[in-house]
Amino acid sequence: MKAFLERKGVQLSFQAYAITALSYMALGLFASLITGVIIKTIGQEIPFINSITWLSEALINMGDFAIQPAIYGGAVGVAIAYGLKAPPLVMFSALFAGAYGAQFEGGGPAGAFVASLIAIEIGKLVSGETKIDIIVTPMVTIFTGFLIASFISPSIAQFLTSFGEVINWATDLRPFIMGILVAALMGLALTAPISSAAIAIMLELEGIAAGAATVGCAAQMIGFAASSYRENGVSGLFSQGLGTSMLQIANIMKNPMILIPPTLTGMILAPVATVWLQMENNAYGAGMGTSGLVGPIMTFNTMGFSIEIVWAVLLLYIIAPAVLSLLVSEWMRKKNLIQYGDMKLQA
Structure with a gap:
């Protein structure tokens, strides 16, 4: 057999x-x-x-x-x-x-x-x-x-939908804690060879739970792009920031410590998104982060297009992830937890 x-x-x-x-x-x-x-x-x-x-x-x-x-x-x-x-x-x-x-x-x-x-x-x-x-x-x-x-399919779809409703409900009820968890898990799913986009759509994430997921995914992509800029240059900046942080999976297997800066960044920014700014998104953008700018586009689709939302998107999806991830990675480099070349993308 x-x-x-x-x-x-x-x-x-x-x-x-x-x-x-x-x-x-x-x-x-x-x-x-x-x-x-x-x-x-x-x-x-x-x-x-x-x-x-x-x-x-x-x-x-x-x-x-x-x-x-x-x-x-x-x-x-x-x-x-x-x-x-x-x-x-x-x-x-x-x-x-x-x-x-x-x-x-x-x-x-x-x-x-x-x-x-x-x-x-x-x-x-x-x-x-x-x-x-x-x-x-x-x-x-x-x-x-x-x-x-x-x-079989309708029952499985109903289970996943119900599970997603629980996540959405729990995040609305406890936006601080649940926002951190959702951002961390969805961010890790995006960087791992698993589809965070498919997970978000199957679970039908929405509201601030989807917003937290978007922040976590964006933190991985922009975080790795900024932290590895010296090693990968402009091409690495765009391939990770607008493509996928999954490109780092081989390097993560060699030194899992490089996952800390973007993951910690997502966990720090999640409460800002869920509690303070109350960022929302839909299932299509929740697991995409900044890939193809789908996360930001779907945020505008969900929350409307205004100068306040534009600034919130720039802050939480691009500026803050880049700055925080870079700061954490530089500190880890000084502590010899990350070495130069650990995030070098293979040609």
Whole structure:
């Protein structure tokens, strides 16, 4: 059985399902749901665009189409199939599994993830095993996706939604403590090879809980970008500050101490966001930090665009994370806890 699973490319492991599949799910969501929300927001909120009626309507219609469950669910299915190296027929059939999982009884992103993942792995098992593979493989993959979405996905989606509601409720009730926890955990999830964006969307984080998550994620990205500037220069500044702090994962494995500056920064800034400024966000921006500026854009989408919000975003997402992380990392360098080159990105 082990040899058969290896031959079919099925890896029953945490790495495959909780890291690889979840990370590619995030790419699928970014290429559909998140980008659709950004396009729609541009059409609705940018004054110059909004004044051009035909352009505004086109962007809003484009965004509305991209955020449909069947669209982003299909994108999730194909993305996970690609990440798990599924054969072509399985990959193309995974579009149905993801779309149905997202659309059926409000399964959403969680439903798309579960239905796609199981359908893909079952599809890989039968792929290439018969002389009528072109019929059997897509039929088995589609049928599996349908069954999983019908019987399991809605319950899992409901559980994750309920869990997210508890987090949102607890953060509203105890914004100081819960804000710190949410910022730290979501920030670490962003830097680890796990998708914080997918987690935030599946949990449907919102309000100040989403605001705390955004601060924690931004602290990781901007924090690493500022702390490692001498080692990585301008390219490292942008690749981490606007891309992802996940680029540091190999360096973290060598010296976990480099995680302290950005993580501590997020924990310090979280109460400022939740208690003092009461920053809010939605699920699409909560786990993105400053990646592609999605976190700030979704903050404006949630709280409105005003000079006060602009200053709050600049302070909590960019200026303060850069300054605090740099100060902490410099202190750790003086104590020989971090050495020059510990945060050097590999070419």
